[in-house]
Amino acid sequence: MSDYKHYVNPKGPGQLCFVTATCLDFAHLFAREEVRTRMCLSLLRDCKRWRASLFGYVVMPHHIHLVVRPDASQTISALVKEIKGNASDRLKAFLTSHEREQLHQQAGLGRNNFWKRSFRGNPLYTNEVLEQKVRYLNDNPVRAGYVSDAGEYVWSSLYIVRHGFILEDESVDLSKSLEFYRELLSPSS
Numbered sequence: 007m008s009d010y011k012h013y014v015n016p017k018g019p020g021q022l023c024f025v026t027a028t029c030l031d032f033a034h035l036f037a038r039e040e041v042r043t044r045m046c047l048s049l050l051r052d053c054k055r056w057r058a059s060l061f062g063y064v065v066m067p068h069h070i071h072l073v074v075r076p077d078a079s080q081t082i083s084a085l086v087k088e089i090k091g092n093a094s095d096r097l098k099a100f101l102t103s104h105e106r107e108q109l110h111q112q113a114g115l116g117r118n119n120f121w122k123r124s125f126r127g128n129p130l131y132t133n134e135v136l137e138q139k140v141r142y143l144n145d146n147p148v149r150a151g152y153v154s155d156a157g158e159y160v161w162s163s164l165y166i167v168r169h170g171f172i173l174e175d176e177s178v179d180l181s182k183s184l185e186f187y188r189e190l191l192s193p194s195s
Contacts, residue, residue, distance in 0.1 A: 020078040022061075023127040024139040027070050027090055030122055033108035034067040040191070041100055042161045045070065047187045048093040050180050058085055059177040062140035064162040066150065071143035073136060075177075082127045094120035160190070 029035045036042045045065045053060045053074065062073035076085040098106075098120065109119050130136045140163070147159035157168045163178055171182040 017081060017083075019081050020076055021082055022073070022075040022130045022136065023082045024130055024143075025070075025072040025074060025082065025086055025125055025127045027072075027086060027125040028122045029068045030109060030120060032068045033105070035097070035101060035105055035108070035120070036065050036070075036161075037067045037105075038102075039160075041097060041105075043187050043190050044097055044100055045093055046161055047184065047191075048096045049089055050178075050184045050187065052085075052089045052092055053178075054180040054184070056080060056085055056088060059175065060163070060180065061136060061177050062143050062163040063178070064143045064146050064159070066146055071146065073130065073139050073143065086125050086127065090121045090125070 036045055042065045046063075049063060049065075049070070049072070050060070052058075057077040058080070059075040060072065061075070062071070064071050072089075074082070074085065076082055128139075130139060144156045144159075144162055144164040147153050147162065148156050153159045156162065157164050159165055166172075166178055166183050166186065169186070171179040171186065173179050
């Protein structure tokens, strides 16, 4: 039996990172639009609450990518622990029985039965690398065949940026983005 691979993430507080977090067993928990929207809301709420700067994100059917800088007092591990834990708590109630069944094999094996145990957080030291990682995550939906233009994928930072929800430092405007995703969940009048 091989050992479980656990990534070693940056330890310094306030470190800008490219993050990948994957659903347990690659379960497609974000396959439905409603759950993807709720994942965006959860992510944005936590970034706002913990004063993190979010420069890019995408929610795919079984994983998320982020380019995020935690507050100067927080490590990337602490921030992602909050994001993953809160998303799990917030989203479980909205999963269908079929989606829950994808996690059934892991039931009882620990407190976390939504996300893979670890995540990958690669530190970003230059603007060039930051821009490359944002392009990479924004192109995920195109590579997967969901859209032909990355800016059409609603559950990504590129969609949000194209709608003008960006701050002077080029991070995502968390407040305006939260409003946008909340409106997506509102019943049409």
